[in-house]
Amino acid sequence: MEGIIGIWQRDVKKFFRDRARLFGSFTMPILFLLIFGGGMSGTMENLIGGGMEGETDFQYVQFVFPGIVAMTLLMTSVFSSLSIIEDKDFGYMKEILVSPVSRVNIAIGKMLGASTVAFLQGIMMFLLIPFLGISYDITSLLQVLPFMFLLACALSSVGLLIASFLKSTQGFQLIVQLLVMPMVFLSGALFPVSNMPSWMDIIVKINPVTYGVDVMKKVMIDVESLTPAVREAMGLNLSIFGRSITVFEEVLFMLGFTTILVLLATLSFRRSNA
Amino acid sequence: MNNIIEVSQLNKHYKDTHAVKDVNFEVKQGEIFGFLGPNGAGKSTTINMICTMLAPSSGSIDINGFNVTKQKNKVRESIGIIFQENTLDEKLTAGENLMLHCKFYKVPKEKREARIQEVLEIVDLVDNKSKKVETFSGGMKRRLEIARGLLHYPKVLFLDEPTVGLDPQTRAHIWEYILRLKRKEGITMFLTTHYLDEAEISDRIAIMDHGEIITINSPAQLKQSLGGDIIELSTKDNDQALQEINENISEADVTIQDDTIQMKVANSDDFISDFIKQLDVPITRLNIRKPTLNDVFLAFTGRTIQHEEN
């Protein structure tokens, strides 16, 4: 237990000391927010809500904000896992691996470190809400926090697993770049993914971002007050095998996903001799 | 005395290197055991296998009664290690590095501050506790690593080339600390080095070359085993001198290294006066000394260890 805390604390502490990284990881989500939330919101509203009759109260910014927060979680989670490779590079991983801390606790500690960092950055995105002309009530913002953390855990475990296998940061950057964009685009974060070809739909359905974003939207947007048409337009009817999926099931998926990947990373630490 | 480390028939194959070959040895409780060998001899590979960081290809290792492959965690609790390369977190302070180590090794909470103070005193770093490690010199980092290795009171402390890359003065300091430790804590130490003078502090030395242990003995006995004294000389014409020596002086064991002729003789006092009379070539330099570990290494391998350095 203390091993987990030690490893976790170290990564969080270092995050607060590294100002450059702190602000660097904001640039991409803010850029997306400017493009999708500002410049393109009119176009997107027409595209997505275009099929609806008469005046609608479909607001793209409202749709996309939880998605952008999820994207921030994704970017930061995965890039924070880079610390594992840096630890290998700078030798600190040896200090960890030669200690009696169990391998599973090493994996959990590293995963939680990256998740916490991502979670904090996700929360910082809330500071932008007043500038976007949208509003959320405080309770829904508080309610969404545990789901954000859970999504961060699922995403950090992806980074953890990749990093546990790799020795160089370059290889990691490459894999991450190949992974992050599809995970964003095939998740419903930026636009609904209800009518995808079936092979893409499979990716959508195993992508943890899909479930994270969906839960976040369900919590942050007052779904009941929307007309069915708007609900449909926002892609809020996520279903598997024709059945609507519940928040509980989505949480279970993210928990299971995290557990499996953390265990795989544990095996990789057990084999490795960094 | 009890054996704290027992290694038998240890082998390590890398893809195309047989890095450790049928290695057997024991380390006794409380002794300083030294591994001496040139770069690439297999010292780090052996130490990494003993420390659970590398799986042996075959053979068995026991530490403190625990098997290294089957009881990894028990072994890990029993050892402290200073790796050949730096493994500190340079972005953290010295104190933070030590506190993390306490957590990894479950040092009881109420004892942590006192232990940290204690080990910092041993290596004279108390005043640098709250400085970031990246501001430390190479020697300070090494000392901090030694301090960290001691925090959990390990049964054995491993030091893999603890002074490599340091200037001679800092090297001397590090050894002072290590000897201080030995006197104060009576801790068992396993160290590797390719500096001959440093191997001298060991109670016993294993000489390693090309993955094999060539001999194990105390430094004194290793040197004694060569017998007698060593005479080194340079002359105006070494080839001529060599020829004269070979013709006239049968009892000398002669080799030539660079521009120095070296002779091993049973007793230099009796030998030297006759020798000087017999040699016609003028002598430019003459030195008589007792054998060093370098001579031991040369005798066993036919090479000097320094030649391996880049």
Ligand SMILES: Nc1ncnc2c1ncn2[C@@H]1O[C@H](COP(=O)(O)OP(=O)(O)O)[C@@H](O)[C@H]1O
């Ligand atoms: N990870 C590795 N993969 C392949 N060969 C290695 C590896 N590590 C060491 N070696 C080789 O094994 C031999 C012993 O190396 P090492 O144990 O580091 O020697 P030393 O510590 O005595 O300098 C060398 O020939 C080295 O090139």
Ligand SMILES: [Mg+2]
């Ligand atoms: Mg080495």
